[in-house]
Amino acid sequence: MAAAALEQSKETIASRVVDALRDDIITMALKPGDVISESDIAGRYGVSRQPVREAFIRLAQQGLLLIRPKRATVVKKISPVGVRQSRFIRESIEVEIIRRVAGQPSDDAADVLARLIADQEAASDANDSRRFHTLDELFHRTLARLAGVEYAWQLIDDHKMQLDRVRYLTLGVSSTQRAIAEHKLIVEAVAKADPAAAETAMRAHLARAELLLNQTITDFPDYFE
Amino acid sequence: MAAAALEQSKETIASRVVDALRDDIITMALKPGDVISESDIAGRYGVSRQPVREAFIRLAQQGLLLIRPKRATVVKKISPVGVRQSRFIRESIEVEIIRRVAGQPSDDAADVLARLIADQEAASDANDSRRFHTLDELFHRTLARLAGVEYAWQLIDDHKMQLDRVRYLTLGVSSTQRAIAEHKLIVEAVAKADPAAAETAMRAHLARAELLLNQTITDFPDYFE
């Protein structure tokens, strides 16, 4: 794991440590089950234990770390049950969002979404799966904005980190072509102002995460509870 | 505000402070906009600044406090937009839950729910609005359990704190009779295994929170952004 010096630009040391650790966890530089300690991380980044401790608290609340008092702090293993329930939450909210958007589509909704899909195709052609992932996220976030509940997306974002770890393990595996086709189906339904079709398309799209999860559990059993 | 000594039973000092402060905030002993400081609370409870500081961090992440670096820490005012979006999230999830429960009702589902409603009627007759509120929460939580997504309720619970502050301001005002009637409608739909009717009933039930919010904003404008 890269003991890179923290970027000196941010506000407090504690928040820099939070960002650095979260990135390490999501990118699997810190693996589920890894044991870390305050003094360990403190020494690695050349800061005192106090800001590291506060970073641990924040990340523990986000479900990425597990602080076992007087014992140790470990990178939380991924809970299949938790991931499935996160997916349930996401599906509930995104279905409600797509119903709203398709029910009362704004004038430029379809245009904006179509443009995003075009970008995704470009990223797919360039085999840039990292960028594709970013655009995929932006697509869903844009839907939330169009429904007037962008704040709700922040919630999904928080609880999506678990699934993001799974996704990172399978970067390049997932079929971008298929995801794009599904996005197109969703946008078509929005253009036709057909909420029922939009809901069906969205559920089908999100259902693929279940397959991804099952595949990953068999590939990396040690990372799961 | 009562400077009661923290209950000595819990785990760490920090977690005790968290519980005490959260309770003070939700019950409006600490009002939105109130300025507090680490040393202030530390002196009040007879502990050092450190655990108080960690409690502040946790509560800030839950959206109850706002830490303004080097300046002060204030009890967050209630954001109407935030409350509405929390309600959107809750409605999305609870609708999905009730659809599941009504779609594939377990044998004893209706029985369990009917028993809860009976308790609510007892609490209502006794004018025990505090207990009624607890039972109301248990009703919804039970639905989540029946749908197999109890974890999802924890999420709602976190984001419900804002609305709980609103609710506390209007304790006794809300019509318990009406809420009970709505609960009965929901259970009837579940008993009939009619997801569409259950969804309609649930949406109607949750829609009342909007009225509560608007009423409270006009009654206590200082507590809102």
Place this chain on the structure above:
DNA sequence: TCCAGCGCCCTTCCATACAAGAAGGGCATT
């Protein structure tokens, strides 16, 4: 060979001291 007890080492937790920034009031200058 097995097992119980003890002690070392590691962890997180708490207390205290110091540093750095922000804000407001008083004072001097214009």
Place this chain on the structure above:
DNA sequence: AATGCCCTTCTTGTATGGAAGGGCGCTGGA
């Protein structure tokens, strides 16, 4: 009288030392 500067006094942020407790291995006995 008005305005700009400084200084005092808050606040939160960071560093460090010790306290409390759990885990694990060694050691002594049976």
